[in-house]
Every structure is written in structure tokens, then in C-alpha cells.
Amino acid sequence: MSKNIGIDLGTTNSCVSFFEGGVPEIIPNPEGSRVIPSIVSISREKKPIFGNIAKRQFISDPKNTIWGVKRIIGRKYDSPEIEKIKSVASYKIIESENGDAQIDFNGEICTPEEISAMFLRYLKGIAEDYLGEEVGKVVVTVPAFFNDAQRQATKNAGEIAGLEISRIINEPTAALIAYRDKIKTDGYYAVYDLGGGTFDISIVEVKDEIFKVVSTLGDTFLGGNDFDAAVSQWILAEIKNEINTDLSDNKDSIQRITQAAEKAKIELSFNSETQISIPYLFHSKKGGNYHFQKSISRDDLELLTSSLVARTIQLVKDSLSEIDLEPENIEKILLVGGQSRMPMVSRYLTELFSKEPKFDLNPEEVVSIGAAMQSELLHGRMRDLLLLDVTPLSLGLETKGDKFTKLIDKNSSIPIKKSMIFTTISDNQQTVKIHVLQGEREIASENKSLGNFNLIGIPLAPKGLPQIEVTFEIDANGLVKVSAIDKQTGLSQSMNVQPASGLSPERIKQLIEDAKEFEMKDRETIRMNRAVAGLNEERESIKFFMGRYSEKLSEREKEEIDILLTQIEEALEEKDPPAMTGTLMKAIDVRKRINNMLVADFEE
Numbered sequence: 001m002s003k004n005i006g007i008d009l010g011t012t013n014s015c016v017s018f019f020e021g022g023v024p025e026i027i028p029n030p031e032g033s034r035v036i037p038s039i040v041s042i043s044r045e046k047k048p049i050f051g052n053i054a055k056r057q058f059i060s061d062p063k064n065t066i067w068g069v070k071r072i073i074g075r076k077y078d079s080p081e082i083e084k085i086k087s088v089a090s091y092k093i094i095e096s097e098n099g100d101a102q103i104d105f106n107g108e109i110c111t112p113e114e115i116s117a118m119f120l121r122y123l124k125g126i127a128e129d130y131l132g133e134e135v136g137k138v139v140v141t142v143p144a145f146f147n148d149a150q151r152q153a154t155k156n157a158g159e160i161a162g163l164e165i166s167r168i169i170n171e172p173t174a175a176l177i178a179y180r181d182k183i184k185t186d187g188y189y190a191v192y193d194l195g196g197g198t199f200d201i202s203i204v205e206v207k208d209e210i211f212k213v214v215s216t217l218g219d220t221f222l223g224g225n226d227f228d229a230a231v232s233q234w235i236l237a238e239i240k241n242e243i244n245t246d247l248s249d250n251k252d253s254i255q256r257i258t259q260a261a262e263k264a265k266i267e268l269s270f271n272s273e274t275q276i277s278i279p280y281l282f283h284s285k286k287g288g289n290y291h292f293q294k295s296i297s298r299d300d301l302e303l304l305t306s307s308l309v310a311r312t313i314q315l316v317k318d319s320l321s322e323i324d325l326e327p328e329n330i331e332k333i334l335l336v337g338g339q340s341r342m343p344m345v346s347r348y349l350t351e352l353f354s355k356e357p358k359f360d361l362n363p364e365e366v367v368s369i370g371a372a373m374q375s376e377l378l379h380g381r382m383r384d385l386l387l388l389d390v391t392p393l394s395l396g397l398e399t400k401g402d403k404f405t406k407l408i409d410k411n412s413s414i415p416i417k418k419s420m421i422f423t424t425i426s427d428n429q430q431t432v433k434i435h436v437l438q439g440e441r442e443i444a445s446e447n448k449s450l451g452n453f454n455l456i457g458i459p460l461a462p463k464g465l466p467q468i469e470v471t472f473e474i475d476a477n478g479l480v481k482v483s484a485i486d487k488q489t490g491l492s493q494s495m496n497v498q499p500a501s502g503l504s505p506e507r508i509k510q511l512i513e514d515a516k517e518f519e520m521k522d523r524e525t526i527r528m529n530r531a532v533a534g535l536n537e538e539r540e541s542i543k544f545f546m547g548r549y550s551e552k553l554s555e556r557e558k559e560e561i562d563i564l565l566t567q568i569e570e571a572l573e574e575k576d577p578p579a580m581t582g583t584l585m586k587a588i589d590v591r592k593r594i595n596n597m598l599v600a601d602f603e604e
């Protein structure tokens with residue numbers, strides 16, 4: 001039976017895990033990393049490379065080294081967030097026809113979904129190599145505060161990668177599932193998740209073994225990357241002070257500065273002071289090399305980043321007040337995400353809650369473990385756990401005067417279904433346009449547009465008479481569905497769906513097919529490379545035995561080996577995979593036989 005896995009698809013790092021005999025296991029990548037850098041790049045041979053290997057290309061090929069896609073996925077090109085990424089990204093972000101943000105990867109324009117899909121396909125391969133079998137169903141996590149477009153785009157990426165996504169779950173909720181056996185008393189728990197790119201706070205009520213998320217808030221653009229940027233700004237200012245040179249537009253220097261900034265930031269979680277040293281950072285026109293070297297203290301770092309932590313604390317307070325809870329009502333604060341390791345985070349939380357937050361499980365792995373656990377739970381392979389999640393954003397539609405009319409309130413338990421009756425505003429009106437939005441602002445245009453739905457073919461009637469029931473549904477993945485029925489005729493209304501963003505179903509289908517072909521080809525290449533390497537190895541060993549022990553071999557044996565060596569040469573030349581595999585098996589067999597024979601001879 002194939003294994004179900006959980007994938008924490010992070011902004012900076014991803015983590016894959018599964019359950020074996022009720023125990024979670026993390027799947028490391030071939031470089032041995034348990035948390036895998038979410039980076040895609042291209043090798044000198046123009047092949048996509050991933051993870052740690054791709055990370056090494058940061059400096060040498062920043063233009064084609066794509067990181068932080070999770071901050072781009074499901075967003076419009078003209079959003080303030082993309083504007084911010086453009087100033088720090090080493091790669092090019094481009095506007096698509098429908099206004100989405102796209103990425104220039106090695107001269108090809110890719111959607112963020114496609115980049116994510118390439119990376120997910122790489123994770124799938126790692127898991128399959130590790131498990132020695134195809135992966136089964138997959139649970140992928142997303143920030144709790146992701147909207148429908150971001151969730152849909154993530155799901156599409158998984159599908160393009162050839163994964164069977166059984167559920168999309170919220171990262172803090174996944175963390176909570178992983179903590180389930182450590183939660184012994186009923187009450188309210190806070191999951192504080194500060195990762196590389198996003199921040200989420202979820203408040204969960206635990207009662208009689210039922211876990212109910214009661215409030216969730218977050219910022220999908222607040223994480224460790226912003227801490228790195230703050231330190232980078234400090235380095236840039238120091239350089240300007242020292243040599244009166246502004247390097248903020250120099251993309252190559254920025255990459256090195258950002259890496260040094262992150263390294264220093266992490267070191268300052270353990271030490272009160274550290275050195276930042278960036279040799280050969282800048283080559284001046286006068287011919288001199290500039291090496292940056294400065295020490296930075298934990299106090300300096302805290303001064304630079306306290307406003308970021310303060311923003312998270314404000315969101316924690318807001319999430320509590322939304323449900324009328326006081327900090328002292330919280331039993332435990334669970335820390336998730338690498339950036340939550342920063343001592344200032346614990347200090348601020350301790351101040352707010354008058355108790356220290358908990359780090360019992362590894363904050364970088366806990367989300368993935370929860371996802372794998374959910375995968376097992378969904379398919380009945382683990383003791384059930386009743387968990388009710390919520391939708392982070394209100395769902396509704398645009399009504400007259402750019403007003404946002406909410407149908408489903410934020411923090412409603414999901415899945416949820418709600419209907420509303422619509423009618424026409426003019427006589428003989430045959431079409432009603434419905435604009436679906438997600439957000440909290442009263443003005444419709446200030447919220448996230450999910451799509452336009454044209455209800456067409458309404459029978460001719462005076463205004464106000466037709467009754468069209470529109471149903472809004474949010475499923476367990478947090479994904480939105482809208483359907484409509486004409487009450488008068490009882491027939492479902494035909495709907496013209498024009499998604500405001502994302503890939504069209506046809507394009508997704510095409511990409512899935514392309515990816516499958518790509519995967520088959522990739523696997524064939526890998527298999528072939530393996531066979532070539534194996535054949536070369538066997539040929540050398542056999543030649544070695546022949547040369548060294550020829551007097552111990554009979555003429556018949558020598559002849560057999562000669563034939564085999566010719567077959568190996570032919571197989572290597574023809575590069576026909578089945579023939580190569582067949583010859584390889586034979587070669588291994590012969591080599592073992594000679595080997596045994598010689599060993600036996602020596603022992604005599």
C-alpha cells in the first residue's frame with residue numbers, strides 16, 4: 001500500500017514527512033536536509049535544479065534562482081506586495097494578460113504555479129526515492145490567512161506536479177494536529193506561526209477531544225524575510241556611511257548582503273553579538289575591492305526588527321479580542337516557524353501572556369508532521385480526531401454602490417454553505433452579474449476579487465420577480481465554490497465563470513499532461529544514467545579480474561567474459577534502456593560468479 005505524505009510548502013523551506021507504525025518520519029533530500037530550501041534554479045546544462053543545490057546558485061546566477069514564490073502565488077502584479085518583492089527579487093516579475101504576477105525563469109515566462117509545481121515534483125521524487133514506491137495521497141499546508149486565489153493556485157500547483165492532493169490544510173492547524181498528544185487539558189490554545197514569509201495566529205478551543213479553531217488572523221506578507229531585509233537595510237546604510245556608495249540597486253550585491261544578513265540574524269538568536277563579513281562585495285571604479293566587516297549586537301537587531309514583532313503581537317491581541325478572550329484565558333502558546341526561535345519573540349509573548357511559549361516540537365518540522373498525520377487521519381489509518389477549522393476571511397459579493405455584502409463571516413467553521421436569493425433590477429433583465437469577493441473592507445473594490453459570475457438566460461419578467469438562489473460554499477480545503485439555481489423554473493442557471501486570476505482549467509489540464517510527459521522523460525533519463533554508470537562500473541571490475549587472475553580462469557570462462565564485454569560495449573552504444581538493464585543484470589551475475597570463484601580459490 002502506498003504511503004500518504006504531508007508537505008509543508010514553505011516560503012523559505014519545505015518539509016516532507018510520513019507515518020510509519022504511528023511514528024512520524026521526515027524525508028530528507030539527497031543532500032541530507034530535513035528542511036529543504038524552497039528554491040528552483042537552472043544548472044549550467046540548462047536543467048532545473050532544486051533545494052540546497054539551487055541555493056548555491058544564488059550568487060552565481062541570481063537572475064534564474066527563484067525563491068519566495070509563495071509570496072507571489074495568487075497575487076496581482078499591481079499589488080503592493082509584488083511591488084515590494086520586485087525591489088528585492090533577483091529575478092524578473094512580469095505582468096500577465098489577466099494582471100497576475102508571472103516570473104521570467106531562464107527566458108521562459110512561468111506562472112508561480114508552474115514554478116511551485118516544478119518544486120513539488122522534485123519533492124515527490126525525493127519521497128518516492130526514499131520510500132521506494134509511489135506516494136499515495138498528499139496533504140499540503142498553506143498559511144491560515146491565504147485567500148481563495150492563493151489556495152486554489154497552491155492546489156493547482158500540486159495537481160500539475162502529479163500529486164493526488166487529498167486536502168489543503170492551514171499551517172497552524174497542522175501544527176496543532178502534531179501537538180495533539182501533548183495537549184492534555186481542555187481550554188484555549190494559541191498557535192503562533194512566524195515562518196520565512198508569513199505570519200499566522202490561530203486560537204483553538206480544545207474540549208472533550210474536539211479541536212475547534214475559533215479565531216485566525218495573519219499577514220501573508222510578514223516573516224523572516226522581512227527581518228533579513230531590515231538587517232540588509234542596516235548593512236547598506238553602513239556601507240553608504242563608510243564609502244559613500246549606494247549598493248541598493250546592485251542586484252548581485254543585494255543577494256550577498258541578504259544572505260549575510262540572514263546568517264547574522266540567526267546567529268544572534270544564540271549569541272549577543274556576531275560579525276558580518278562580506279569579502280569582495282564591491283569593486284570600485286578606482287580599482288579597489290571593498291570588503292564589508294562589522295559587528296552587530298542582539299540589541300541592534302532587536303532595534304531594527306522590534307516593529308515587525310510588534311505587528312505580530314498586535315495581530316495576536318486582535319485575534320483574542322475578536323472572540324472576547326483575555327491573554328490569561330490561554331492555556332499554552334505553541335511556537336511554529338523558524339523565525340519564532342528569535343528570543344525577542346518569546347519575550348514579547350511572555351509579556352503578553354505572563355507565561356512562556358512552548359517549543360516542544362521542532363518549529364520547522366511540526367507543520368509537515370501535522371500534514372502527514374492529517375493524511376493518515378483522512379484515510380482512516382489513525383485514531384480519529386475531530387478538528388474544525390475556520391475560514392480566515394469573509395466571503396460575499398459586490399452590491400450597488402461598490403458595497404461589499406457579506407454572506408459568510410470570517411471565522412465561520414468550514415465546510416459551510418449559505419444561500420441568498422437574487423433578483424433583477426430592471427424589467428426583462430436576462431443577465432445578472434455577480435462579483436464574488438473575499439475580505440473585510442466595506443468597500444467592495446478594496447477586497448480580493450475572486451471572480452465574476454454572469455447568470456444568463458433569466459426568463460423575461462418584470463423587475464424583482466425572478467428568484468435566483470445563489471449558493472456560496474467553502475469546502476474543507478477553504479476553497480470557494482459558487483452555484484446558482486432559478487427558483488422559478490427549478491433549473492440550474494448556466495454560469496459564465498471568469499476567474500479574476502489564476503490558471504484556466506484548460507491550461508491546468510495541459511500543464512498536467514506536459515508535466516507527466518516531463519516526469520516520464522526525467523525518470524527515463526535517470527534510469528538510463530544509472531544503467532550507464534552501472535555498466536561502466538561492471539565492465540571495469542570484470543576487466544580488472546580478467547587482467548589480474550586470467551591464469552585462474554578456464555578458456556570457456558574467458559570466452560564468456562569476452563562476449564559479455566562486447567555486449568556491454570554494444571549496450572552502452574545503443575543506449576536502449578531495456579537492453580542496458582538486461583546486460584547489466586547479466587554483468588552483475590558474471591562478476592559475482594568470478595568473484596566467488598576467486599574467493600573460493602584463495603580460501604583453499
Ligand SMILES: Nc1ncnc2c1ncn2[C@@H]1O[C@H](COP(=O)(O)OP(=O)(O)OP(=O)(O)O)[C@@H](O)[C@H]1O
Nearest residue numbers: 010011012013195196197198224269337338339341
Ligand atoms: N534560530 C533562528 N533565529 C531566527 N530566525 C531563524 C532561526 N532559524 C531559522 N530562522 C528563520 O526562519 C525562517 C524560516 O522558517 P520556516 O522554515 O519555518 O519558514 P517557511 O516555512 O519557509 O515559511 P512560511 O511558513 O512563512 O511559508 C527564515 O527566515 C530563517 O532565517
Ligand SMILES: [Mg+2]
Nearest residue numbers: 010195337367
Ligand atoms: Mg512554514
